[in-house]
Amino acid sequence: MTCFNHRAMVRAARIAPVTMAAILLTACGGDGDGGDSPTMMPSPTPTATPTASPTPAGFDVSACLTQEVAPGVSVASLVVPDTLTLDLAAASGFPNGRRLPDQVIDVTLAVIFLDLGVHSATTLAGVPVNPPGNDVQYRPVFPYLAAAQGSPPLATGGASTFDFRSDASSAYVRVDRMGMPAVATALIGSDQKTAYNDADPADDANGDFVPELTEQLTGLTNALADDLVGLGLTPCAKPAG
Amino acid sequence: MTVRRKGPGKEITIPRPVIQAFSSIETWEHAVQHWKKLTIAGGGGLALAAGTAMLVPGLAGFAADHLDPPVRTDPSVDSTPDRAADIADLYAWHTDSSVILALTFAGPQATDRPATYDRDVLYTINLSNAAPRTTPDIPIRVRFAPGNVEGSYGVQIEGLPGVSGALTGAVETDILKDGVKAHAGLFDDPFFFDLQGFKDTAATGTLSFKSTRDFFAGQNLTGVVIEIPRNRIANGDNPVDVWATTARFGGQL
Numbered sequence: 003m004t005c006f007n008h009r010a011m012v013r014a015a016r017i018a019p020v021t022m023a024a025i026l027l028t029a030c031g032g033d034g035d036g037g038d039s040p041t042m043m044p045s046p047t048p049t050a051t052p053t054a055s056p057t058p059a060g061f062d063v064s065a066c067l068t069q070e071v072a073p074g075v076s077v078a079s080l081v082v083p084d085t086l087t088l089d090l091a092a093a094s095g096f097p098n099g100r101r102l103p104d105q106v107i108d109v110t111l112a113v114i115f116l117d118l119g120v121h122s123a124t125t126l127a128g129v130p131v132n133p134p135g136n137d138v139q140y141r142p143v144f145p146y147l148a149a150a151q152g153s154p155p156l157a158t159g160g161a162s163t164f165d166f167r168s169d170a171s172s173a174y175v176r177v178d179r180m181g182m183p184a185v186a187t188a189l190i191g192s193d194q195k196t197a198y199n200d201a202d203p204a205d206d207a208n209g210d211f212v213p214e215l216t217e218q219l220t221g222l223t224n225a226l227a228d229d230l231v232g233l234g235l236t237p238c239a240k241p242a243g
Numbered sequence: 244m245t246v247r248r249k250g251p252g253k254e255i256t257i258p259r260p261v262i263q264a265f266s267s268i269e270t271w272e273h274a275v276q277h278w279k280k281l282t283i284a285g286g287g288g289l290a291l292a293a294g295t296a297m298l299v300p301g302l303a304g305f306a307a308d309h310l311d312p313p314v315r316t317d318p319s320v321d322s323t324p325d326r327a328a329d330i331a332d333l334y335a336w337h338t339d340s341s342v343i344l345a346l347t348f349a350g351p352q353a354t355d356r357p358a359t360y361d362r363d364v365l366y367t368i369n370l371s372n373a374a375p376r377t378t379p380d381i382p383i384r385v386r387f388a389p390g391n392v393e394g395s396y397g398v399q400i401e402g403l404p405g406v407s408g409a410l411t412g413a414v415e416t417d418i419l420k421d422g423v424k425a426h427a428g429l430f431d432d433p434f435f436f437d438l439q440g441f442k443d444t445a446a447t448g449t450l451s452f453k454s455t456r457d458f459f460a461g462q463n464l465t466g467v468v469i470e471i472p473r474n475r476i477a478n479g480d481n482p483v484d485v486w487a488t489t490a491r492f493g494g495q496l
Contacts (some may be wrong), residue, residue, distance in 0.1 A: 083377050085484035086335045090477050094336040099485075101336040102345070102433045130454045133435045137460035140433065144417065145426035145468040147345065147433050151461055152354025154429055157414050161390025164397030164411065167362060167492060171384070174365045174490030177315055177328035180308040181486035187311050195312040203377035203486055 061223045063216070066238035069118045071097060077113050081189065081215060083206035084181035097182075102140050102147065106183040107132050114189075114219060115226060120236040176200050189218045308332060309351065309434075315495055323496040327361035328489040331464050332434050333368070335485040342476045343468065344368050344383070346487050350464020351432040358429035358465040360387035360396040360414060363492040366467070370485055372478040381476070385467055387414070387427070398427035398467065404475040422475075427467040432459045 067078040080087075080097055088099040096104035108127035112118075116125060127134070138148045150156075179199050180186065190198045194214045201210060223239040230237045308330045310317040316329035326349045334345040346368055349359035365386060369379035384401045390413065400410040403423045412418030415428040438458035476483055 083484070085371070085376070085486045086333065087376075088335060088337055088342070088483040088485065090337050090342075090473065090483065091480065094338070099336045100334050102334060107436050131452045132437050133454050133457040133460075136431070136433055136435050137457055138431050144424055144470055145345075145428075145430075146343065147347075147466060147468060148431035150354065150358075150429040150463045151431050152463070154354055154463060155357045156429065157358065157360070157396045158392055158394035159413055159415070161392040161395035161397060161413060164388040164390045164395075164399070165362070166386050166388040166397070166399045166411075167365075169492060171365060171367075171490070174492050175494045177325050177364075177489045177491055177495055178308070178311065178330045179486060179488040180311075180330045180333045181484075183308070183332065187308060192313070196314055199312045199315075203371075203484065204375070207375070207377050 060242040061220065061227055061237075061239035062242040063219050063223050063239045065117070065240055066114055066219065066223070067216075069113075069238055071113050071118065071123050080113075081182060081185050082209075082212065083203035084179075084185050085203050086181055100183065103135055105130065105132070105134060108134075110182075110184050110188075115223065115230060115235075115237055115239075117236040117238045125235075185215075188222075189215045191218055325364075325491060325496045327359045327364045328491055330487055330489055331432065331466075333485065333487045334433075335483075337473060340473055341470050342473050342483070343470045344485065345433075345466060345468045346385070347430070347433065347464050347466035348489065351434075351459050351462030352464060354461065354463050356463070358396075358414065360389075360398075360427075360465070362386070362388045365490045365492070367488045367490070368469070368485065369487065370476065370483055372476060372481050372483045374481070376482065376484045383469065385427070398425070400425055400467075400469065403469070403471065405472065422472050424470045425467065428465070429463055430466045432462045432464045434459045 068076055070076050071080065075097070086100050087097070088094070092098055095101055096106050096109060100106060105124075105127040108129070108131050109123055111131065112121065112126045113123050122128075126132075136148070138151065140146055140148050176199065179202070181203065186195065186198055190211065191214060194211065198211060198214075205211070223237065227237045227239055309332075310329060313320040315321055316324050316326065318324045329348055331347040331350050332345075333347075334343070336343055346366060348366070349361075365384060367379075368383045368385070370381035370383070371378055372380050381404055382402050386399045386401075388397055388399070389395065390397050396414045397411060398414050398418070400423075401408075403410055403421075406421040406423050410418060410420040410423055410425055412425075417424060417426050419425075435457045436459060437452050437454070437456045439456055440452045
């Protein structure tokens with residue numbers, strides 16, 4: 003199915019976003035950012051948004067977002083705000099930062115789709131589903147990345163001065179941003195990508211993209227869940243009540 | 244509570260029990276100490292063989308960050324794609340003595356192509372080591388420029404903690420100042436992923452991952468690697484958040 007049709011289906015089948023958004027927002031609000039007050043306010047009456055369409059094979063992905071990759075680290079807290087986070091006191095390795103050889107895609111797929119009470123976060127990486135490593139060896143010492151392959155033309159040496167711009171940051175216009183691998187590309191839909199790249203982690207923490215993340219994950223899960231089950235895997239999502 | 248999304252027509256309600264569900268979150272530090280104990284589930288009873296197909300419909304451009312956002316960087320969508328400002332990947336890890344940051348961009352590309360050093364692009368690697376975690380306490384700014392020898396290029400890195408002024412030098416070589424090391428240049432694309440499987444899915448509705456198919460194999464890109472003494476980044480037990488941005492002088496292409 004095309005991406006467009008997928009999104010149309012998601013919109014027609016909106017089921018769990020309400021709960022999802024709450025989970026994501028609550029998760030990111032707990033880090034002291036304090037940025038949620040402008041968008042959160044008391045509401046005396048629930049305002050659920052049922053649609054006229056029935057819900058075909060709808061799933062509630064709440065459990066996927068609340069489940070913990072490690073104690074205290076929920077999936078929701080990893081994707082909002084969209085930053086790599088390093089705990090210098092613990093061993094390095096995704097999702098504690100990101101090293102060159104980390105199998106970030108397989109780990110990410112596992113934690114957003116699989117029941118981590120049944121499967122390890124490294125289940126798919128252990129299979130592996132995607133290539134388990136780089137095609138050439140990284141360098142063991144600085145600069146760590148492997149040398150360019152082939153025989154590309156390289157810059158000439160010998161220069162003593164360089165003509166750098168000295169313009170202030172304000173003279174530049176944002177093009178791209180990145181924190182976690184795959185969040186912007188996989189969980190943000192086409193019509194939100196530009197806004198997402200223009201935004202900052204503070205906007206993430208403010209909850210600006212929580213409905214979008216929720217919608218995308220729900221849609222993907224609706225399309226995927228039966229395939230995961232067919233492969234002997236236990237999805238984290240539950241059929242929507 | 245009601246959450247209002249920016250823009251019309253989006254209003255959702257958050258049940259109080261869901262909010263309360265997060266009241267018992269433990270600290271990040273504790274959590275990651277547990278995480279490091281997790282190990283790869285080698286041969287652990289999964290009915291999946293290497294190279295087995297999996298269905299994951301709905302994603303056209305799933306990658307680390309290459310060609311995102313499409314309307315600015317993907318030549319199939321944008322007639323003036325900004326390759327130079329297209330982030331490929333961001334890496335950040337630590338050792339006993341260092342924090343290493345690596346930003347790759349302008350790729351992947353064939354191995355007969357030169358590096359991309361665009362004078363009009365500002366690359367920023369932001370580090371936050373104090374609350375709130377979303378403010379760039381240490382914005383590290385990277386620029387490129389041609390040098391005074393034909394075909395030469397240099398890199399300038401500003402905002403490095405403990406470094407007086409900017410760290411500046413030629414590309415394709417290790418440069419060092421006040422204990423910080425950097426290297427900008429053309430590299431092998433360090434990322435590995437079966438992008439073709441995702442593209443097939445977007446086109447056909449039947450998508451296959453193959454662990455033997457790495458779209459990024461045999462391709463290069465441009466990047467900058469920066470190694471900083473860890474004690475200049477550490478701030479007590481605070482987590483260190485890292486993200487990168489690119490921006491173009493005078494506006495987008």
